[in-house]
Amino acid sequence: MGARFTGKVVLVTGGSSGIGRATARAFAAEGATVVVAGRNEQRLAEAVRDIGGDASAVTVDVTDSADVARMVATVVDRHGGLHVAFNNAGILGTPAPAADLAEDDFDAVVRTNLTGLWLCLKHEIAHMRDHGGGAIVTMSSNIGAHRRLPNMAAYAASKAAVSALTRTAALDHIRDGVRINAVSPGATDTEMSLRPGETAADRAARMRESVPLGRVGATAEVAAAVLWLASDEAAYTVGHDLVVDGGAAA
Numbered sequence: 224m225g226a227r228f229t230g231k232v233v234l235v236t237g238g239s240s241g242i243g244r245a246t247a248r249a250f251a252a253e254g255a256t257v258v259v260a261g262r263n264e265q266r267l268a269e270a271v272r273d274i275g276g277d278a279s280a281v282t283v284d285v286t287d288s289a290d291v292a293r294m295v296a297t298v299v300d301r302h303g304g305l306h307v308a309f310n311n312a313g314i315l316g317t318p319a320p321a322a323d324l325a326e327d328d329f330d331a332v333v334r335t336n337l338t339g340l341w342l343c344l345k346h347e348i349a350h351m352r353d354h355g356g357g358a359i360v361t362m363s364s365n366i367g368a369h370r371r372l373p374n375m376a377a378y379a380a381s382k383a384a385v386s387a388l389t390r391t392a393a394l395d396h397i398r399d400g401v402r403i404n405a406v407s408p409g410a411t412d413t414e415m416s417l418r419p420g421e422t423a424a425d426r427a428a429r430m431r432e433s434v435p436l437g438r439v440g441a442t443a444e445v446a447a448a449v450l451w452l453a454s455d456e457a458a459y460t461v462g463h464d465l466v467v468d469g470g471a472a473a
Contacts, residue, residue, distance in 0.1 A: 227454045229254030232302040234295075236285060236343060237312035239266035241413035242362070245442035246309055246449050248274050253450065258298045261312065285312045285339030288346075295346045305350055307453045310343045311362040313381075315415050321376035329377045336381035337388070344392055348401050356400025358453045361389045363407040363464060369472035382407075386464045393462030402461055404452045409468025411440040436469030 233250045237243040238259025251257045251274045259270050260283045267280035279301065283294040298305050316332035317325070340361055351357035366375055367382030386405055393403040410416040410430060416439060417426055430439045448467045451457055466472055 226254040227450070227456070228307065231306040232256045232258070232298065232304050233307040233309070233453075234258050234260060234298050234305055234347070235309045235311060236260045236283065236294075237362070238280075238309075239263060239270045241415065242408065242411060242442050242445050243309070243311040244270050244273065246311065246446040247278065249443065249446040249450055250307070250309075250453075251276050251278055255307070256302050258301070260294055285343055286334050288342050291339075291342045292346045295350055299350060304354060305347065306357050308343065308347045308357070308359045309362070309449055309453070310340050310347075310359065312339060312343075313362055316377045318374040320374055324377055332377040333381050333384075336378070337384045340385055341388060344388075344403070348392070348396055348399070351401045352396065352399035356402070359401065359403045360449050360452045361385055361403070361405045363389065363405040365407045365409040365466050365468040365472040367407070368464065369407060369466055369468075389464065390462040397461050402458070404457070404460055404462065405464040406445060406448050406452060407464055407466045407468070407472075408445045408448075409434065409440060409466075409471045411442055411445055413442065430469075434469040434471050435473065438469065440467060440469060 228250055233255040235243050235247040238247045239261040247257045247259050257278045259267055260281050261267050264282055271278045271280050281294050281297045284290045313336045317328050363385040364382040366372055367379045368386040371379050389403055389405040431437050445467055448465050
């Protein structure tokens, strides 16, 4: 393994499971001091044990600005700085046709996926631009700006907005020394990609027909994309939305 992130403090929201946990583990393997953030203390504790090293956790509700500010302050107080953030926290919501979506369900998806991500950007950038800059990667999706699926209106709208927000924030803050990009995975080997009642074998059969590459993505493959975007190797990459989906949105 390389050590691209030795001496760096990395924050991963939604870091207790799935892509967030795999990415936190990958950052730690490359020398980073990792803090995972989320709502569930027990799952965060399990993630910290899995990541190992000097990993730690902080609870947060990303929809609450004061709580997000506290999260960033906690990371800085604990480790002396914040150099990289992966804003991964998000929810799928309840799939339904656009006209049949409950208003509360639509609001919850947008509040978490878009507003919550913006609040993370807001408070992370405020610290980074005053302390030598940093790199931020946001979690978007191939569903949204890149492709659409039936019954996914709230999720698609929120993720398309994340892509636009990321690119605009990248332009706003690159001269502040804060480099911002997005990653847009397709179906990945997490619980979120399983349809109700679907097994992993069922999903594999579905992926063989619906994804040009013929399979579901591995969390490690998405993590590798995030680490590249956050690394000095991508120093000239600003405001990019990197699709990692086996060709589904090609």
